Amino acid sequence: MAGETEAEPRIAVVGAGLIGRSWAIVFARAGFKVTLFDADAQALKAAKDWIAETTRALARYTLIPDPDAVCERVTLQDDLAAAVGDAVYVQECVPEELSIKRTLFAALDRLAPADAILASSTSGIVASTFTGDLAGAARCLVAHPVNPPYLVPLVEICPAPTTDPEAVARTRTLLEQAGQAPVVVRREVRGFLLNRLQGAVLNEALRLFEDGYASAEDIDRTMKYGLGLRWSFMGPFETIDLNAPGGLADYAARYGPLYETLGQEQADPRPWQHSTVQQLEAERRQHLAGDALTARQAWRDRRLMALAAHKQAQSDDSSN
Amino acid sequence: MAGETEAEPRIAVVGAGLIGRSWAIVFARAGFKVTLFDADAQALKAAKDWIAETTRALARYTLIPDPDAVCERVTLQDDLAAAVGDAVYVQECVPEELSIKRTLFAALDRLAPADAILASSTSGIVASTFTGDLAGAARCLVAHPVNPPYLVPLVEICPAPTTDPEAVARTRTLLEQAGQAPVVVRREVRGFLLNRLQGAVLNEALRLFEDGYASAEDIDRTMKYGLGLRWSFMGPFETIDLNAPGGLADYAARYGPLYETLGQEQADPRPWQHSTVQQLEAERRQHLAGDALTARQAWRDRRLMALAAHKQAQSDDSSN
Structure with a gap:
């Protein structure tokens, strides 16, 4: 067994x-042995308790069969050399400051x-800025998760320009083995893919709210009762591929001119004005008091767990 | 009973x-009596058969308790005067041509x-262009559904500028009684809310693909395994409200500058170039043959039914 x-x-x-x-849960539930490092012994102890609690919650949603087995695969370590000395893959999760990463x-x-x-969890700092001049630059890259990665x-x-394509391929395979859904961003770009798509929606949503076309609530409802349903199991391209009899090119011929015109109207970059943000904040606080945010975050995580279980149960899902 | x-x-x-x-199903399953008009008797017969088949499928997903009862509430009528003579609400669903609507x-x-x-299902023609000069302009508006409305x-x-706000309020109440999720677009705008948000995503997705940052499949995966999960039960504003400890204003202070910069980069309206559309189409056809589109559309509808049943079962959903 030790062997x-x-x-x-x-x-x-x-x-x-x-x-x-969260990364520790992801790898450990897939059967990997995980060494979780922190220089702060208190932080390690708190992490261990949190992992035990969170894996039990995941088990209640049938997302983990045996939470104790997951916890047993996680070893705590406050010595960095010992933590990474026998690793095949290192996932860095330290604060978003360039000097710390470097x-x-x-x-x-x-x-x-x-x-x-050597993979960084950074959401905002491209790998070339803190790995480009290392001897081992070829094995460094970003592997940016969504929070929380055990549910999303x-x-x-x-990769950075100096990253070996083989390191990208190995990372993709490893993350698939871990049950995640990796994508490859071929060249460095601000915001990667997810935040660029999110930004496109947020900036248009802000314009629609600021110009008085709809309430924040109705803009949210447009997503959660409309657009967001298909996007939770198909992406935007597959959605339009299925929305015209002849597929994507047929859709583009029918509706491309509309989206071109909308694109011209939306080429209207605006600051996130203080007054607009205050109005949005005020409307949100009418629906959800500030002291209820934490409870609502827990509700969101329960909904994500239930949705993950739902998606797993869709056994006819051949969408990969 | 007749009384x-x-x-x-x-x-x-x-x-x-x-x-x-589809609208007939929506209203009939909520208990309303529906008169379905078409000048073409063949079309009416085909519609009746389709409604019977579709309501049985909905019953299999526990979305309708009694499909026969739903079908019985739908009366066919090929005389327009008789069809609308005793209606409290008329939902127009004719081809998207201004002269026909007018x-x-x-x-x-x-x-x-x-x-x-008098409500139009149009997705692209604002109400003022075909109702503005009618005697009854005050009771005319657009009520734009998403396809298929019994699942989304x-x-x-x-409303048009001439629409009475009371007609908007009555329509919102009636659609809520019918189990739909209405939103109000306060002033006429191209694409309403949904297609403006969809357009923002499609145009950015097209730029990312065209510039070689990612495959179409990975862009789709970014949505369906990432961004689209939360958006299927929360909108973009509630999502960011829960993504910073202090709520939406806190999030805006932290990440607003990133999205402002992205907004400047995305102010880059481009035509939907033929060559790009052809590349996208070719990649989609690698994943899904052209002769499998119809089967995949049926898969999409089954997934939407299962998702609707899932969302109904989330009884702790206080998100309205």
């Missing part, structure tokens, strides 16, 4: 904050095995 | 194509009771 454990690929997660703890990746490049992948499977893999 | 029937509010649906048939609304305004609402509850109510 079997030694032979298993080991994942190191560096940083035991919310993202690090110092840490230099250390990881010295301490981790030469063939280990998307991971955006984004 | 009871006479007293119930009666809905007239004008046009028995795909949208008209002629029909003039007839409806003469034939329907003076206090009946959103309806965009959009």
